[in-house]
Amino acid sequence: MKNTRRDFLKTFAATSLTVPMLSALQVEAAFPEKKLGVALVGLGYYATYQLAPALEKTTNCRLVGIVTGTPEKAETWKKKYNIPDKNIYNYQNFDQIANNPDIDVVYVVLPNSMHHEFTLRAAKAGKHVICEKPMAVSVKEAEEMIAACKAANVQLAIGYRLHYEPFTNEVMRLAKDKDFGKVTFVEASFGFPLRDLKAWRLNPKLSGGGPMMDVGIYALNAARYATGEEPISVTAQTVKTRPDIYLPGIEETLFWQMKFPSGAVSNHTTTYNSGLQRLYVGYENGNLEMSPAYDYGPLKGKTSKGEMKLLIVYHQVLEMEGICDAIINNKPNITPGEEGLRDMKLIEAIFKAAKTGKEVKV
Structure with a gap:
């Protein structure tokens, strides 16, 4: 199967x-x-x-x-x-x-x-x-x-x-309003067991990479919105156990770490070898945990104050309506090309860090 x-x-x-x-x-x-x-x-x-x-x-x-x-x-x-x-x-x-x-x-x-x-x-x-x-x-x-x-x-x-749905917006709000103080640590990971050897994701000319360019970007983006900051440096490591499947240009499992201007740090995993999906945010005076944290819903989480009781929504409906509302009213949308560019710059830095084994400033 x-x-x-x-x-x-x-x-x-x-x-x-x-x-x-x-x-x-x-x-x-x-x-x-x-x-x-x-x-x-x-x-x-x-x-x-x-x-x-x-x-x-x-x-x-x-x-x-x-x-x-x-x-x-x-x-x-x-x-x-x-x-x-x-x-x-x-x-x-x-x-x-x-x-x-x-x-x-x-x-x-x-x-x-x-x-x-x-x-x-x-x-x-x-x-x-x-x-x-x-x-x-x-x-x-x-x-x-x-x-x-x-x-x-x-x-x-x-x-x-995710930028259009309530759970993610609450994570963003906590970073901004500091209900539990400043963010000190983020752990964000996303992976799934890929066994379809015909998947375009395994073709580096189509995908541009492995799980990082697939689901890892969710965890990367999560660290940015959970802290409300842009990373200043990254380190990274890769592990490949099946080079016959995961060809050059396709990582199998990727670990990476990021430092932020405030002193917060983050740790991440993305992989095609195992199903994992979580977001943990440590604050000065509390924490937040979500799992599932990134898929189509319903998302689920809790903070130091208890369960996150938020509206369950159809993500793609809110996404489409939010973007089209910006077009209709000639105002900026909340997920512009610049948001994607920031992730692309970090992904290139992460790949460079994994290849060289050195910390890369961003």
């Missing part, structure tokens, strides 16, 4: 089926006169089982188009979501999307190495862009994506869905 990232997340997500899924924007915001039209680029697992269902529940945007290289998928989605032929594209004729007024936003849900190309092409076509994380496979690509969207006067948002 194959174990994949989707299976790992699905195990946790299945437990949320009995919990009401509500959107804060659905409850509080007035319905806009026109919903923004969204086209999904890439119809893999995440687009199929998370984004498309979410877009059936959003109040200010809706699914109107698709981009796929598989004709069979196009036919299935066309029937299921009532998508007209004129809003169905493949990777070759994608640029014609510029002439389609139905589509306002393009959501890039492709392998990591394709994010750069299709963000640039979408921006050139005059469409706002949402791009999955990691936003690119290099700092240079990330910088070019930001520049292209600014030049085209379109918004670029990165798919950090």
Whole structure:
């Protein structure tokens, strides 16, 4: 039996089926006169089982188009979501999307190495862009994506869905308001047992790396929002037990550590060898623990004051509504390209530290 990232997340997500899924924007915001039209680029697992269902529940945007290289998928989605032929594209004729007024936003849900190309092409076509994380496979690509969207006067948002949900926002608030004092230590880790040897994640030309470029970025981002600070240095180590599976350019297990300006430190693990998902934050006068901390929900946690009793939400609904609200009202979104760029700079530093065995300043 194959174990994949989707299976790992699905195990946790299945437990949320009995919990009401509500959107804060659905409850509080007035319905806009026109919903923004969204086209999904890439119809893999995440687009199929998370984004498309979410877009059936959003109040200010809706699914109107698709981009796929598989004709069979196009036919299935066309029937299921009532998508007209004129809003169905493949990777070759994608640029014609510029002439389609139905589509306002393009959501890039492709392998990591394709994010750069299709963000640039979408921006050139005059469409706002949402791009999955990691936003690119290099700092240079990330910088070019930001520049292209600014030049085209379109918004670029990165798919950090957790930034739109209550548990993560409470972690951010505690860093800001210091209910338990300053942060002193963070432990953030995320891994799953990958056994699908045909997964694109094992192709360094598509993924740009192993678990760090897959689920490790969640733990990396968590240390930043849990402290409210940007790291000043990193150290890292890798362990590879199956070089026949994990080829050069694909780490199997990666450990890394970070130092922050306040004196806080963090420790992290990401791996394709084991299922782990946790966030621990130590403060001067208390602590916070979350597990699960990053998947599709429901998330669960506690602090020194007790259980975190927060609203359980459909992450992707709030994410889509939050990003599209920023577009509609011409205001900055909370997960811009610059947020993705910060993680990319840290990832490059972590890979360098693992390769050289030295502490890398950032």
